[in-house]
Amino acid sequence: MHELAITEQIAEIAIRHGEKNHAQKVTDLYLVIGELSTVIDDSVRFYWDLITDQTICKGAKLHFNRVPAIFLCLDCEKEYRLSEGDLTPCPHCGSTRMEVRQGKEFYLESINIT
């Protein structure tokens, strides 16, 4: 059910920007989604057609650009990636103190309109 609310928000933004630019149709949406965002592409696609049926977004294609998660170790100050989706200590020094540098993004970057 999470994805339903999210898909409605995506449609709302795309329609608003489409109308502002006098679009007849929105044909493509380019979304940026961090690895740590809990969003399932297939579920969004599933709801997309239902939600946009009567709108200028009908039939628009969804493009998902997945951004990998990158952490910064607060002790040795080196960056590291998430290994296989698991929460792991810093591979350089073993510290568990870290902050998320990248991977929580979730935004609509651009749309194509006609």
Added chain:
Amino acid sequence: MSRKVSVVEKIHSVNDQLAAENQGRLLEAGIFSINLMASPGAGKTSLIEKTLAGLDPAFSVAAIDGDVATSIDADRASEAGATAVQINTGGQCHIDASMLRSALDTLDLPNFNLLLVENVGNLICPASFKLGTDKNVLIASIPEGDDKPYKYPAMYQDVDALIINKIDLLPYIDFDMDYFNKGVEMLNPGLTTFPISCKTGEGLDSWITWLTEQIQAGKSS
């Protein structure tokens, strides 16, 4: 002719905007507010009951309970002495800022010192939808297992305090507190944590003291 339009707008921007408005209203009314999140059965409503019983009765408390259906939770909060409002989310797995706004409309906010928002029982979705409350508080409970920080990192990352409920069950359940705490520490270093039991009352004093301090800090600022 197809053309590209730059948007660069956060998907949650509409909700975030409404959350900021809620925050403004709560701040203006001088009411301290908490978004209480947990999985189903972790003890959200029990904690609200125990909190109402333990707090200085001079504080006036409102509770907003989010559930997919029924008013069981709001009835319990009301029974325990809060002015309770039920939100039925109609299948949605979380409360969002617009639902909270509608619920706030039904309350005379300046009359209250504390607002407890009981989110829908869920460890995934509520983390993504800000409400505009002062603090986000997560309740974990012993029977859920010690691996939850590892499995639901987003939820543990963005909270301001963590309650570990049902510690009276520790002797009966394989729950490695060190492993649990290590995960929490990685996600949210230095997080304020309250191990409690709503059943025996153990640890509730520290939670009530913290909450009272927060309410008073809000009043004086």
